[in-house]
Amino acid sequence: MSVLSNPSTSSAALTPAPRASSIDVPGRNRSLARRRLGRTLIFASMILMAVVMLYPFAVMILVSFKTNAQYLIGHGSSTQTWRQINANLPVWQELWNSTVVCTLSIAIILVIGVMAGFSFAKLQFRGGNVVFLGIVSAMMVPLQAILIPEFVNIAKTGLTNNYLGAVVVYAALGTPFSIFLFTTYFRRIPDELIEAGIVDGLGYWGVLWRLALPMALPAIATVTVLQFIQIWDDLLVGLLFLQNPGERTITVGLAALAAGHTTSIPLLMAGSLVSALPAMIVYLLFQRFLVRGLTMGIDR
Amino acid sequence: MSLSASLSASTNARRRPQSSLLVKRRRRVGVLLVVPALVLVGLLIVYPIAQAVYYSFTNWDGLTTQWVGPSAWVQAFHNPTMWTALKNNAELLLSVPFALGIPLLVAVMLHQRVAGWKIFRSIYFLPTAISWVVIGLVAEHFFAYSGTLNSLLSDIGLSSVHTNMLGQENEALIALGITFIFSMIGTNTMLFLTGLATLDPSLEEAARIDGAGAWRIFRHITLPHLSRFIQLAFVMTVISAFSALFSLIFVMTGGGPGYSTTTMEFLVYQTGFNQSQFGTAALYGIILFVITALVGVVQLRLIGAKDS
Amino acid sequence: MAEINFDRVVKVYPGGNTAVQDFSLQVADGEFMVLVGPSGCGKTTALRMIAGLEEVSDGTISIGGRVVNNVLPKDRDIAMVFQNYALYPQMTVAQNMGFALKIRNVAKDEITRRVAETAKILRLSEYLDRRPKALSGGQRQRVAMGRAIVREPQAFLMDEPLSNLDAQLRVEMRTEISRIQRLLGVATIYVTHDQTEAMTMGDRVAVMRGGVLQQVATPEDLYDHPANSFVAGFIGSPPMNLLSATVVEVEGALSARFGDQSVAVPGHYRESHHLSEYVTRPLLLGVRPEDLVLATPGVEGRFSATVTLREALGSEILAHLNFGGEDAIVSDEVAAASPGAHSSRIVARLGARAQVLVGERLELTLNPERLHFFDTSTGVTLARTR
Numbered sequence: 001m002s003v004l005s006n007p008s009t010s011s012a013a014l015t016p017a018p019r020a021s022s023i024d025v026p027g028r029n030r031s032l033a034r035r036r037l038g039r040t041l042i043f044a045s046m047i048l049m050a051v052v053m054l055y056p057f058a059v060m061i062l063v064s065f066k067t068n069a070q071y072l073i074g075h076g077s078s079t080q081t082w083r084q085i086n087a088n089l090p091v092w093q094e095l096w097n098s099t100v101v102c103t104l105s106i107a108i109i110l111v112i113g114v115m116a117g118f119s120f121a122k123l124q125f126r127g128g129n130v131v132f133l134g135i136v137s138a139m140m141v142p143l144q145a146i147l148i149p150e151f152v153n154i155a156k157t158g159l160t161n162n163y164l165g166a167v168v169v170y171a172a173l174g175t176p177f178s179i180f181l182f183t184t185y186f187r188r189i190p191d192e193l194i195e196a197g198i199v200d201g202l203g204y205w206g207v208l209w210r211l212a213l214p215m216a217l218p219a220i221a222t223v224t225v226l227q228f229i230q231i232w233d234d235l236l237v238g239l240l241f242l243q244n245p246g247e248r249t250i251t252v253g254l255a256a257l258a259a260g261h262t263t264s265i266p267l268l269m270a271g272s273l274v275s276a277l278p279a280m281i282v283y284l285l286f287q288r289f290l291v292r293g294l295t296m297g298i299d300r
Numbered sequence: 301m302s303l304s305a306s307l308s309a310s311t312n313a314r315r316r317p318q319s320s321l322l323v324k325r326r327r328r329v330g331v332l333l334v335v336p337a338l339v340l341v342g343l344l345i346v347y348p349i350a351q352a353v354y355y356s357f358t359n360w361d362g363l364t365t366q367w368v369g370p371s372a373w374v375q376a377f378h379n380p381t382m383w384t385a386l387k388n389n390a391e392l393l394l395s396v397p398f399a400l401g402i403p404l405l406v407a408v409m410l411h412q413r414v415a416g417w418k419i420f421r422s423i424y425f426l427p428t429a430i431s432w433v434v435i436g437l438v439a440e441h442f443f444a445y446s447g448t449l450n451s452l453l454s455d456i457g458l459s460s461v462h463t464n465m466l467g468q469e470n471e472a473l474i475a476l477g478i479t480f481i482f483s484m485i486g487t488n489t490m491l492f493l494t495g496l497a498t499l500d501p502s503l504e505e506a507a508r509i510d511g512a513g514a515w516r517i518f519r520h521i522t523l524p525h526l527s528r529f530i531q532l533a534f535v536m537t538v539i540s541a542f543s544a545l546f547s548l549i550f551v552m553t554g555g556g557p558g559y560s561t562t563t564m565e566f567l568v569y570q571t572g573f574n575q576s577q578f579g580t581a582a583l584y585g586i587i588l589f590v591i592t593a594l595v596g597v598v599q600l601r602l603i604g605a606k607d608s
Numbered sequence: 609m610a611e612i613n614f615d616r617v618v619k620v621y622p623g624g625n626t627a628v629q630d631f632s633l634q635v636a637d638g639e640f641m642v643l644v645g646p647s648g649c650g651k652t653t654a655l656r657m658i659a660g661l662e663e664v665s666d667g668t669i670s671i672g673g674r675v676v677n678n679v680l681p682k683d684r685d686i687a688m689v690f691q692n693y694a695l696y697p698q699m700t701v702a703q704n705m706g707f708a709l710k711i712r713n714v715a716k717d718e719i720t721r722r723v724a725e726t727a728k729i730l731r732l733s734e735y736l737d738r739r740p741k742a743l744s745g746g747q748r749q750r751v752a753m754g755r756a757i758v759r760e761p762q763a764f765l766m767d768e769p770l771s772n773l774d775a776q777l778r779v780e781m782r783t784e785i786s787r788i789q790r791l792l793g794v795a796t797i798y799v800t801h802d803q804t805e806a807m808t809m810g811d812r813v814a815v816m817r818g819g820v821l822q823q824v825a826t827p828e829d830l831y832d833h834p835a836n837s838f839v840a841g842f843i844g845s846p847p848m849n850l851l852s853a854t855v856v857e858v859e860g861a862l863s864a865r866f867g868d869q870s871v872a873v874p875g876h877y878r879e880s881h882h883l884s885e886y887v888t889r890p891l892l893l894g895v896r897p898e899d900l901v902l903a904t905p906g907v908e909g910r911f912s913a914t915v916t917l918r919e920a921l922g923s924e925i926l927a928h929l930n931f932g933g934e935d936a937i938v939s940d941e942v943a944a945a946s947p948g949a950h951s952s953r954i955v956a957r958l959g960a961r962a963q964v965l966v967g968e969r970l971e972l973t974l975n976p977e978r979l980h981f982f983d984t985s986t987g988v989t990l991a992r993t994r
């Protein structure tokens with residue numbers, strides 16, 4: 001398995017005794033030494049990789065504690081950028097905007113996804129499979145392919161002047177995946193459980209909300225975490241569909257600030273850190289749901 | 301008796317069975333539950349595709365439409381900027397092997413479970429949580445004239461080599477590609493690590509007892525096992541290369557210098573929102589759609605292969 | 609509480625597969641009716657049609673005199689126990705049991721009272737706050753029962769409720785379910801493929817095969833008077849021996865020939881079993897293993913066979929015997945009508961102390977009062993209906 005030759009230490013310890021004793025002592029020492037070297041090399045590479053992957057965070061932290069002048073000359077530190085951040089980038093307002101947009105979009109994605117997923121998985125109706133395939137294929141449509149008509153349509157309804165413009169677009173983009181995930185998930189619930197509910201006196205509507213939904217909590221968590229990170233981090237939809245600057249999300253605000261070109265790098269880094277923190281916290285808390293969602297459908 | 305039984309069976313088979321109340325309810329609720337999804341996806345994804353096709357044959361500024369016909373497409377294909385964008389996309393695909401190879405290596409290292417591997421795992425995945433806008437801003441700092449890359453170069457005694465990759469027509473795309481590779485590492489590593497976790501360790505052990513070396517084990521056991529995961533990562537990475545770079549380009553280069561980092565997806569945005577040529581922008585969108593659809597078909601095949 | 613009535617019920621699945629044919633059955637109020645038959649014979653389908661989970665293609669099903677073909681499951685007032693229990697995983701035992709009542713807006717106190725009462729009957733009181741996951745198989749099974757009982761329904765429907773339990777627990781729960789059913793006196797339809805369960809639990813047993821009802825009778829009747837060779841071969845363990853035989857009449861006396869053996873048949877069978885019409889025609893002779901007796905020397909009607917296998921069960925010995933010559937193969941037609949029919953093999957149930965050795969040749973007689981005769985091609989019993 002390893003590229004860098006190292007059977008794990010545990011399996012080395014489990015090597016059957018006769019086999020071990022049949023190897024002469026110097027040779028055995030050499031192979032042990034090679035293993036140790038291999039593991040040391042791996043460890044060193046992993047440290048190096050960690051440095052690379054942590055680089056953005058280091059830059060954000062270090063640079064944000066400089067003034068623009070200190071950044072340009074290359075040394076010194078200050079909390080000035082942080083103290084003045086709100087004057088250049090309305091972080092609190094934009095964090096709030098991000099929260100509102102995420103919450104509304106995810107709510108729609110969950111409700112529609114749960115309903116359709118339950119239907120596709122358990123309430124076979126004629127043509128259901130075709131409709132399911134159609135919706136799942138919509139996952140493949142890149143936003144840019146429909147961006148222009150989408151923008152014109154939404155702008156015509158006036159929704160770009162409030163949160164809803166972005167919310168409906170995020171909801172539409174997130175729904176196909178959510179439906180796919182919930183369908184896969186609900187298919188695992190045995191039919192007998194649903195029939196037990198029917199015999200107990202529920203209708204299909206009741207079965208969905210009172211039996212299936214409580215069983216789908218892990219899938220709900222997965223969709224929520226994935227979509228939260230997706231929407232929180234998105235630029236394009238927010239940039240176009242939130243025309244009112246007071247309703248920009250933090251990511252859009254940051255990109256707009258960067259596009260200004262007059263801005264100081266320390267300020268951008270401070271803003272970056274603010275925008276990144278919520279998603280990172282969610283990510284660290286719910287890592288396993290993220291992994292599950294990402295590999296859904298392939299590791300069954 | 302057996303004759304009459306088979307007779308009644310066949311008449312019953314011929315008569316379409318009357319659906320029971322419960323089945324009718326099931327179908328009705330089934331349809332109702334799908335309606336919101338159909339409306340949302342239909343109005344906001346399917347319908348705009350049709351619109352995009354229509355508007356690709358027009359001159360359109362968002363308000364007034366003027367029918368042009370097929371010559372709109374002919375014009376587009378004579379537009380050198382589009383070919384530049386397509387060429388940029390093609391060149392960016394050169395980053396795909398790195399965006400898969402590095403994560404594969406990282407995943408295999410993580411799978412050795414050396415001391416602290418769980419912490420390393422979290423560190424490697426952490427950038428997947430942050431916006432590519434943020435990554436782009438950091439990358440800008442890295443590649444800038446007074447940025448990290450140049451100070452690293454001077455640290456190792458190469459101060460004469462002073463780069464300005466984002467400012468050079470022939471280097472900006474490379475900088476963009478490198479940033480793209482960095483951005484894909486977390487996701488792909490996560491995929492491969494999940495794949496490795498499903499590998500039965502007794503297979504490796506058996507091979508090792510048979511005297512297979514590390515490379516042979518990797519080549520003949522690990523890689524074949526990971527093939528589905530590699531295929532999936534490949535498709536996702538290629539689709540990302542075509543449709544997820546907007547944020548990076550927007551903050552790092554704005555498509556420049558010149559058109560040197562303008563990809564198809566960015567061209568759609570520029571043509572539509574900087575030049576107000578909505579018809580042409582829609583046309584570019586369709587081309588992008590066709591390209592990703594081809595890749596998408598491959599992915600559906602993969603999902604299909606797994607289902608059967 | 610109510611009786612359940614199937615009237616010429618047919619079930620054709622979409623795709624044309626006929627699972628139940630022309631099925632008529634009356635289950636009396638308070639009766640414990642067992643539906644038994646080999647796997648795939650349509651038992652589950654029949655049960656699900658009563659529950660309303662499967663539509664009825666033809667005929668009518670009524671509960672308490674009301675035709676329910678077009679009544680939703682929730683309005684049928686029946687409770688069902690599923691094979692894999694189908695307990696709601698996110699609810700505690702108490703919540704599982706009270707769920708149906710909660711849906712029907714029964715007052716909280718009343719739910720608590722009834723759940724507690726039922727839990728007591730089922731010895732589940734200590735587990736009311738546990739989730740199904742934290743229960744053993746037997747406990748889960750009892751919760752599934754409890755969920756049905758709490759509702760005080762018109763009827764219980766149970767689909768192989770014991771098949772997921774280990775052998776010992778199965779025997780325990782068998783008596784437990786019978787006890788509770790008798791206690792509550794609610795009409796129950798119990799589906800199983802296990803003839804032992806059917807015989808020990810049912811007030812009456814309905815045997816099905818290939819979607820067709822074969823016979824409905826009390827366990828004793830089923831055992832002593834099987835309506836056809838299928839029922840004869842299905843009920844009993846080991847099942848009835850079915851021998852391809854010919855009845856011949858020599859000087860007014862009847863005898864049955866099978867293999868190279870011949871045994872005398874008492875004259876009264878001529879009347880009670882239409883035997884006159886079958887003289888010299890092939891038929892099936894049925895003998896229960898316990899109706900084969902080791903012959904005391906000098907007794908009339910002896911025949912001999914070689915022991916090929918000896919199964920000592922402690923309380924008895926099962927001797928597998930072969931009498932002379934080749935194992936003549938029965939025709940396809942006979943095999944289809946009567947699986948298990950043979951011409952030269954036979955199983956005898958002998959006393960625990962019987963001296964039997966493999967390879968030894970035994971002298972046996974048949975209990976002449978307990979012979980069964982079946983038509984070869986239809987498998988139907990030759991006994992006149994009593």
Ligand SMILES: Nc1ncnc2c1ncn2[C@@H]1O[C@H](COP(=O)(O)OP(=O)(O)O)[C@@H](O)[C@H]1O
Nearest residue numbers: 621622625627646647648649650651652653654
């Ligand atoms: N949903 C269905 N669609 C088509 N055929 C079915 C369905 N369910 C059962 N069958 C068929 O109907 C027959 C009877 O099945 P079932 O009632 O489950 O038998 P049992 O419970 O006696 O084992 C079988 O041949 C089975 O394959």
Ligand SMILES: [Mg+2]
Nearest residue numbers: 648651652653
């Ligand atoms: Mg069954």
